[in-house]
Amino acid sequence: MEPAATLDVETLKITQDQFSLSSRSLRLQRPGCEAVYSVGLYGWRKRCLYFFLLLLLVTMIVNLALTVWIIKVMNFSLDGMGNLRLNRDGIRLEGISEFLLPLYVNEIHSRRxxxxxxxxxxxxxxxxxxxxxxxxxxxxxxxxxxxxxxxxxxxxxxxxxxxxxxxxxxxxxxxxKKFTVTGSEGAVFAHSVETPLIQARPSEDLRLESPTRTLTMEAPRGVEVSAVDGPLKASSRKDLHLESTEGEILLDGGAVRLGGLPLGVYTLSHAHASQDHDVYEVCVCPSGKIYRSPAESGSTCQAMSNICLWS
Structure with a gap:
């Protein structure tokens, strides 16, 4: 039994030696080992990463500080900002507000x-x-x-x-009810004016004037010109026409004076024309022109008067 036991041990040694030789042969047959790199940041890359992290942190702190400062200065709140207040009815601005661009709103009103x-x-x-x-x-x-x-x-x-x-x-x-013109020159109308009444102030004169054109007053049922407490004067540089197409012209007053009427005589004799008379009569030519003639015992109005002939 001892020789057998010794053989087994030897056999095992030979087998172990063969395994070692075969392992060495396998190691010799593998290619060269690759370099092993360590995982992580080292050197200038690590310093740059820390620098950028520090810069980001400083930027965040500055932004946070600026945000808090803007909120404080602009007076931001849940109701609005500064002089601007938001409510259910709209927007309320207190104090002076300036708009640089167009403003579109439905209604603008001030405080009471x-x-x-x-x-x-x-x-x-x-x-x-x-x-x-x-x-x-x-x-x-x-x-x-x-x-x-x-x-x-x-x-x-x-x-x-x-x-x-x-x-x-x-x-x-x-x-x-009343339209008042208080200018010293009055009112100037370039075209027609339609009104039921033109009246001056108390103790002031009413003057209707057309310096370079004609002055026309028309009404479908008549024109009334009256002066209650003063004289009524109508003057014209050339002709003054009083015309009534379907009625009459009535001059009703305590005294009716026609001043500046030309003197008409039948003959052109200067001696007869230059006689002074205190009483005259008013004559009307067929053309409608009025002149005065010396009053005699009979009428001196003549259709062939020099006034009528040259009218």
Whole structure:
């Protein structure tokens, strides 16, 4: 039994030696081993990463500080910011507000205890547009004039019920009880004027004048010119026509004076024409011209008078 046991041990040694030789032969047959790299950032890459992280942290801190400062300065809150307040009815601005671009709103009104002021260095323009964006009305308040562009301009009373003034392209209407012109030169009308009454102020004169043209007063049922407490004067550089197509012209007064009537005589004798008379009679030519003639025991009006012949 001992030789057998010794053989087994030897056999095992030989087998172990063969395994070692075969392992060495396998190691010799493998290609060369590759280099092993360590995982991680080292050197300048690591320093750059830390630098960028530090820069990002500083930027976040600066942004947070600026955000807090803006919120503090602009007075941001849940109701709005600064002088701007948001409520259910709309937007409320307190103090002076400046708009650099157009403002589109449905209604602008001030507080109950203050007035609404619109101010601009050049002009203030209010535009009204339709659904298509076309301009339908415009009001411009400038340093020299106020211009309104619309189909019709209306001015109503304080309660908004009574129409006081309206202006359209072909008609201007005033429905007030009295229209007063206080200018020293009065009012100038380039075309016709239609009114039921023209009246001067108490203790002031009423003057209707056309310096270079004619002055015409017409009415379908008559024209009445009266002066209650003073004289009535109608003068013309050339002809003065009083015409009634279907009625009469009545001169009714305590005294009717026709001054400046030419003197008419039947003969052209200067001696006869130069005689002074205290009493004259009024004569009418067939053409309608009026002249005076010396009064005698009989009428001295002659159809062949020099006034009628040259009229």
């Amino acid at each position: 205890d203050s007035s609404l002021v619109l101010q601009s260095e050049k002009n203030v323009t209010l535009n009204v547009r339709n659904d298509d964006g076309l301009l339908t009305g415009q009001l411009t308040v400038g340093p020299e004039s106020v211009e309104a562009q619309s189909r019709r301009l209306e001015v109503r009373s304080a309660d908004g019920g009574k129409l006081l003034f309206s202006a359209a392209e072909d008609e201007v209407t005033m429905t007030t």
